[in-house]
Amino acid sequence: MKKTSIIFLAILMGFTVGCKEVKKETEQKTTESATAKEAVTAKVEVIKIELEPKSDSNVSGTVTFTQENGVVTMVAEMEGLTEGVHAIHIHEKADCSSPDGKSTGGHWNPTLQPHGKWGATTGYHKGDIGNFTADASGKGSITFSTDEWCMGCGDETKDIVGKGVIVHVGTDDFTTQPTGDAGGRISCAGIIK
Incomplete structure (x- = not known):
């Protein structure tokens, strides 16, 4: 009887160890599947557009939008500017056909807020990016990130x-309605995939 009990106990232990190994292997495969799924979900999207001169300016450059993990980052690099501070905004339409850039419409404001500085408690347009500075050689850049934008969602x-x-051409004062008194439009690009 003792021999039978020992054999039964040995079989039971072997079965338990085997089950733990199967469970461990299953958990490892589940973790690997979740990690692979997250990698697909964390897909990076990029849109790169060319700025074209408007209003008889020589301002050109590129704007790159990158979307990753629910955040869109904009990097704009420009040249041909006058030295000083300039405003940059997102406008309603991707239409740069008019010589003065006004074919893009007004600031993009889908939530019908007053014009203002990004993040202000008094409100701001979703297109109110802000100001950047051009150096003596006419080059300027700005980087801006937000989870309040998406690309193609x-x-x-x-x-x-x-x-x-x-x-x-000018500086956004963040208070004048509805434009921030930033002046003429000297460069334009449509955000198109």
């Missing part, structure tokens, strides 16, 4: 695809 309050980027 279809949410009318977040989707920047189909909008326009405008560089202004």
Whole structure:
């Protein structure tokens, strides 16, 4: 009887160890699947557009939008500017056909807020990016990141695809309605996939 009990106990232990190994292997495969799924979900999207001169300026450059993990980062690099501070905004349409850039419409403002500085408690347009400084050689750049934009998601309050980027001749004062008194439009690009 003792021999039978010992054999039974040995079989039971072997079965338990085997089950733990199967469970461990299953958990490892589940973790690997979740990691692979996250890698697919964390897909990076990039839209790079060319700025074209408007209003008889020589301002050109590139704007690159990168979407990753729910955040859109904009990097704009410009040249041909006058030295000093200039405003940059997202406007309603990706239409840069007019010589003065006004074919892009007004600032992109899908939430119907007053014009203001990004993040202000008093409100701001989704297109109110802000100001940047051009150096003595006429070059300027700005980097801006937000989770309030998306690229091609279809949410009318977040989707920047189909909008326009405008560089202004002057500075955004963040208070004058509805434009910030930033002056003429000297460069334009449509945000198109």
